[in-house]
Amino acid sequence: MEPLESPVPFIAILVPFCAAALILLSYRRRRLIEAYSLLASILTFALVLILLPRVMEGSEVTWSVLKLLPGANLGLHVDAFGLIFALTSSSLWIVSSLYSIGYMNAHDGHNLARFYAAFAIAIASALAVAMAANLFTLFIFYEILTISTYPLVVHEGTEEAMRAGRKYLAYLLTAGVFLLLSLLFTQHLAGGNEFTSGGILAGHATDFIVRILFLTFLIGFAKAAWMPLHSWLPTAMVAPTPVSALLHAVAVVKAGAFGMMRVICYIFGLELASAAGLNMALILIASVTILVSSFFALAQDNLKRRLAYSTIGQLSYILLGVALLTPQGIAGALLHIPFHAYMKITLFFTAGCILVSTGLENISEMKGIGRRMPLTMGAFTLGAIGVCGFPPLCGFFSKLLLAEGSVEAGAIPVLLVLLSSSVLNAAYFFPIIRTAFLDDPAEELRGRKEAPVLVLIPSLATALLSLLMGLYPAFPFLELATMAVRALAGGP
């Protein structure tokens, strides 16, 4: 089918940017800021949703924004592949802005305008990364994403936050430079950087160059937090919880993983990737990251840090899936983007709920908390078992596809990694659930109640959504993933 020219994707990205400007201009009026943020999130989601039926019909939506430089256009192109990520981030923005409002009300929020504006810009960039038509556009918004999340990371303004912010920037700006390098080389070698099904590099470079390029791309997408370039992520946990949720579930890390997938599928092309042996390297890195991060997670007592290490492992699932280079593997990887996002954001939201109502951050202090805050911990439990990959939550399906993919690729060690990782996930999540529900509540928790409604509702909503998507995985994500894989495998 002919691609459809439509400015809708562009408007969807423009809305948050405008919202950010409005927020900054009305920085004195807190309620107005919150209203702008919420409205923009709903509007954005609606706009992305408009695209859904078109893409489901098999048509693709494009919009060329601007010819920025010769050979480097700013263009948007929405296909099933990108829509998965776009839908995830825009839908989760609504819940996170609700959550932020609640969270910031509960805490003594300061610099709110900066916070909400940066939040909006980050989401807009994530959306643009999802809908980028070429590597150049992706790179530009990838950089904007880095910059816009920095104020969020250092929001608290403490010395610790500043240090974390510096580390965050050091990692991600360096990564940005590597990504630019890769972009420049792609441009130089292939004479363009449009995402093309089947890749554009084939025939333009020797295997050696391809491998080097792959390495620079991999470093460039350090946002995917693969080991050993992961350490910015746990450090960035000093940020307020809505930000951690955004960083870890929606925008930043997923942008890295998604970018890597885009590059492997649409720049290198699956054939070139397997011919140059790129997949083996990626499988190795991803597997190591999955296993090692799980062990790291076991050792953390701070709940958010444990979640951070869990994220590192889960992100590598995505890398692993695409490294398998089989349809099932890629579909699994694509599915893992939204599914993990919903589950992990639930977990972060609940961690924030606990923080808001009790001020606790460490797991060892959370004895019996489930009895005081049953709804919160219920949501947490749903998210946790989802991440471990148990049915009927959505995490099960993505992992199932990944496992199928590894069998399909004949990579039995990968299957083993996946299985053992699930066991490890259970090992670091179940003690929390056990201690929350079965231990006697500690003295300090006496008289503590559920978290405020505004933070509780988003947590429950995302938990329920993960459950629902586990029950009905087909719509829309599985459908989209299948379409994306079909298009990749030499569809029309």
Next chain:
Amino acid sequence: MREDVVIRTVCRAMIPFIQLFALYVILHGSSSAGGGFQGGVIFASAFILYVIAFGIMEVRRRMHEKVVVALSSLGLYIYAGIGILCILFGAGFLGYSAIPLPVSAAETRGLMMEFVEIGIGLTVMAVMTSIFMDISVKEGGED
């Protein structure tokens, strides 16, 4: 400043000649060696000599700072004015011969060149004097 009759008298005698020579140099800029720059500097040196001999206050009494400013601007206006006049008469900038005077083109050229030289001479003279006065006045003022 210490009175010194010899110096003052000699200066008094010299300065008119210096100025005359300066005028000569300026006016012969178009047809022989010389011109506005050289003449202007010579003219300024007359003032400087005057300052050295009679003291700065005397000079300032006779030639106010604003006069210097006016003269330097006037010189530039003459120069630019003639240039633009040429443009108005359809030639290029400083394309003298285009100015319709009732004399031959070569003479017009020479005449206009003289005017330009006078302008340059005025500006150079004024600027040199003002630099010198600027330096010496402030030093004197504070000491």
Next chain:
Amino acid sequence: MMEHLPVLVVIIPLIGAYTSLVGGWVDRRYAFPIAFINILTQFTAALLLTVRVMQEGVVRYNLGDWLPPWGIEYVVDRLNIYVLLILLFLSLLCCAYSKRSIGMEIEERKHTGFYTIFLLLVAGVTGITVTGDIFNLYVFLEISSLAAYTLVSSGRGGKGLVAGFNYLVMGSVSACFILLGIGHLYMLTGTLNMADLARVLPPLYTSTTLHTAFVFFIVGLSIKTALFPLHLWLPDAYTHAPSTVSALLSTVVSKMGVYATIRILFSVFTVEFVVGYFPVMEFLSWLAAIAIIAGSLLAIAQRDLKRMLAYSSVGQMGYILLGVGMVNQLAMTGGILHMLNHAVMKGCLFMVAGAFIFRTGFRRIDDLKGMGKRMPWTSAALVIGALSMIGIPPTVGFMSKWYLALGAIEAGQWVFLAVILASSLLSAVYFWRLLEYVYFREGEGGVEGGTGDVPLPMLIPMLVLAAACLLFGIFVSIPLSLIDPVAESLLGGV
């Protein structure tokens, strides 16, 4: 009048200089409006000239109706007009900015003189850009340099004086070298017209005299552009000059040196010579690469905001020369594009620094805590300028980085590629430290008179430049439409 535009753009500020002197003599307050209107007129004239250049390609003008090899010829092609527009645009903004900012920094009785010298400087740089005669270029170079020395030392306090003196000594030595170079060229060819020289020189490419002349030019111009080991005059001059002059120096005066370098390297000596017969470009690019790294490292070490910006300018000059030095289309485009980009970013940043000094008197980065809240618009301009310097897309800084890096890849110069990319990280280090202080650290509060933004005449130029950082980044095709043919014609098909 259209045909006389090349000379009018030079004459207008010259007349304006003395008009503002006379105006200031009548009443001190008249000096500024006269100067401002003057530069505005000149800018308009330059825009008209641009239209002509776009139509005709090259506009030539003979002074005093003397024909080229003998008389002085003004030649305006796309490179000239591009540089001219940059210089006038920045001069206009600096002039607007100066209205309030010189109030504190320069004694009131000198204001008239300030605008006179300012306009003389503008006349000088304009002359450099339009002239096609190499000796005329020298004269204009000296006019603008003399004006620059005076402006640097026009502030209160003695540091500016010493800085100005050192600048003068270095500048004069460089002028002497250029003069020597011109002398050698004249001795060899008997002509001073650039186009004529380019025509006459090729058979002489092996001549030792020519090589000597070339070396003199390179050394002299390197001092003027403050290429790394010869940059020593720059930090003091930029730091201790009044803020509006710092902005002017970093944007206008530095660009004129770069322009002169490009002109002499490529329009007088031509690519064949600088690549084939006297392979200096390789050497220049290495120097530029060292300048980029050294400038950035030295900037990191600074605690004084203006001094930090000054060292960063040393690095940025390296960017431009590196682009020029790699001698290929892409890199050349990047280098020339960076002339505009550096002017808007650095102009914006120096104005911001001036605004901070104007409001609070603070020069040290550590003292700028919490400025983000106290001076929101100024700080917003700072953010955009800083991001642009780091090279975050879609600001202008990224665009030049993109071209330079592509050029380096094209030339196969991996070291330069690494330098270009690493330097953006280094500038991230020092600019981020600044942003951190301004935005994310709370000020101790209670600094007298330290709240609110600067007055509008200072704020508007700053914001215009900040907007330019974004707009010329997003609509980079506008400057590119001028530059692309330039790079091609300078390289002359190599």
Next chain:
Amino acid sequence: MIEDLFPLLLTRYNYYMAVIIMMIGLYAMIAKSNLVKKIIGLNIFQTAIFLFYISIADVRGGTAPILIEGSNALYVNPVPHVLILTAIVVSVSTTAVALSLVIRIHREYRTVEEEDLMRMEGGSG
């Protein structure tokens, strides 16, 4: 080889002289601590260049370049003279600016010795 060198040295002495004078000026600019002496050094440096220009304009046996009707005289090249005249004006202006700067420096710091200035600047910040 060596016998070629002598005529070269002897016939091109104007260049060497220019270079020697230039070096004297440069030496003064670098080695002298007194700012006024630095300016004098600068002037010497510039003068060397002027002399160099004038010497290249010379034509052996040439006369002053004034056109005389019917004469077939050999003229020296006038252009360098004109150029140098301009250069001298530039140099004079430079000197004027430099001297006024020195005067103001003296008023500010009560010294024109560079060493003292550096000490003072170092002391004050």
